[in-house]
Amino acid sequence: MADPKDPQDDDAHLRETRVSSEQVFRGGFLDVRRDAVRLPDGSTAQREYVVHPGAVMVVPILDDGRLVIERQWRYPLDRAFIEFPAGKLDAGEGAFACAVRELAEETGYRAGEWARAGVLHNAIGYSNEVIEIWFARELRLGERRLDHGEFLDVQTTTLEALEADAAAGSLTDAKTLIALLWLRHWRDGRWDLHWQPTPAHLQGQ
Incomplete structure (x- = not known):
């Protein structure tokens, strides 16, 4: 009996x-690589890209x-952005945690229930970054614990207001736009979305 066809075979060409x-730069956060690659026709080319530890985004x-949304200054673009809460994975940390x-x-x-929506690849031309999208509900408010050097405003809004911001061009953060797509289709x-309670070992976070 023949082995099932590997779906990736369709991409062989x-x-x-x-x-x-080679590693061309390593900072406190970014790891930049330059690879030589063999192309489908046998020739070679260079690919420069950023190795990223992975991240999550939460739709509360x-x-x-x-x-619940945030307004945060993003230095590379020299302006504040409206975003859903998000952050990178610590070493050895799972996405849910x-x-x-x-x-x-x-x-x-803190949330009583969570649902994993999926993943997004936000910079496929120059990074291997993967962002997992999580939804959170049954929220209860406690104390914030911002990282050193982290400054952001926490606000509340509606799906309709965010969609209006997106239509007007004032909401341009890619991951937040993808989250709006998920949220609208779910609503x-x-x-x-398949909801699950917060595990006991994570409830004290």
Whole structure:
């Protein structure tokens, strides 16, 4: 009996194979690589990209349906952005644990229930970053624990207001726009979310 066909076989004519790799920069956060790759036609090229530890984004939903958002200064673009809470994974940390931690640290909210929506790749041309999207509800407010050097405002709003901001061009953060897509499809009954209670070992985050 023949082995099942590997779905990746359909991409064989597109695949690039690493020949060599070098680290060109390593900072406190970013790890920049330059690889030589073999192209499908046998020729070679260079690929420069950022190695990222991974991150999470949380869509916090209050009991009345309002959403918890943040306004935070983003230095590379020299302006403040409206975003859902998000943050990178610590070494050895799972995405769910990171989501629970980031929500509590940045907003002060703890959630009774969570649902994993999916993942997004926000910079596929130059980074391997993966952001997991989590939804949180049954929120209760506690104390924030911001990281040193972290400054942000916590606000509440509605899905409709955020959609209006997106339409007007004032909401441009890619991960937050993707979250709005998930939220709208879920609210309208087109996409499912499977909710689970916060595990006991994470409730004290």
